[in-house]
Amino acid sequence: AQKITQTQPGMFVQEKEAVTLDCTYDTSDPSYGLFWYKQPSSGEMIFLIYQGSYDQQNATEGRYSLNFQKARKSANLVISASQLGDSAMYFCAMRDGEYGNKLVFGAGTILRVKS
Amino acid sequence: EAGVAQSPRYKIIEKRQSVAFWCNPISGHATLYWYQQILGQGPKLLIQFQNNGVVDDSQLPKDRFSAERLKGVDSTLKIQPAKLEDSAVYLCASRLPRANEQFFGPGTRLTVL
Numbered sequence: 001a002q003k004i005t006q007t008q009p010g011m012f013v014q015e016k017e018a019v020t021l022d023c024t025y026d027t028s029d030p031s032y033g034l035f036w037y038k039q040p041s042s043g044e045m046i047f048l049i050y051q052g053s054y055d056q057q058n059a060t061e062g063r064y065s066l067n068f069q070k071a072r073k074s075a076n077l078v079i080s081a082s083q084l085g086d087s088a089m090y091f092c093a094m095r096d097g098e099y100g101n102k103l104v105f106g107a108g109t110i111l112r113v114k115s
Numbered sequence: 116e117a118g119v120a121q122s123p124r125y126k127i128i129e130k131r132q133s134v135a136f137w138c139n140p141i142s143g144h145a146t147l148y149w150y151q152q153i154l155g156q157g158p159k160l161l162i163q164f165q166n167n168g169v170v171d172d173s174q175l176p177k178d179r180f181s182a183e184r185l186k187g188v189d190s191t192l193k194i195q196p197a198k199l200e201d202s203a204v205y206l207c208a209s210r211l212p213r214a215n216e217q218f219f220g221p222g223t224r225l226t227v228l
């Protein structure tokens with residue numbers, strides 16, 4: 001069965017610094033996808049970044065990058081140059097298989113950016 | 116492009132009452148999901164539709180929850196009768212065929228008293 005573990009309930013980071021949010025996963029499927037979503041206090045889930053299990057390079061999207069270590073089954077999110085607007089809950093999620101299957105989410109990490 | 120629409124945004128009911136939530140996905144998105152997010156937890160899938168057919172409802176409490184997606188577009192999720200533990204945010208998401216990203220709506224926050 002799929003499982004996502006986010007061990008950091010909460011994190012603080014100083015504005016303009018980088019921060020890493022941890023995510024480990026467990027699956028028996030050789031083909032899977034890993035996602036990070038941001039959930040501000042308003043409640044909507046905002047897609048940040050995606051990494052496929054067969055992707056050779058780590059995914060990057062602007063200030064977001066995914067540190068994918070397949071052997072360790074980890075998919076940490078790195079946010080560079082933190083901004084006050086980055087304060088939110090962050091969820092790591094995965095899906096098994098090629099397209100279309102459900103997402104299984106971790107418990108989330110709440111990030112607070114300090115000015 | 117309009118996003119996923121959900122209504123109502125907030126709902127307060129008493130236990131044993133019924134409630135229904137509505138979702139309109141992004142145009143052209145054949146796959147639609149309903150998730151339940153209890154406070155302090157990540158979302159959990161309740162049901163997945165492909166067009167108007169159910170793909171996965173293994174975690175839907177079928178004794179009290181039901182969902183439909185008539186005509187393969189809008190969807191309705193119903194709870195009857197509601198329990199205290201149903202208090203949560205109900206998120207609807209949709210996705211294009213063979214795409215990775217799921218787009219989420221703003222959610223409906225349900226409080227059962």
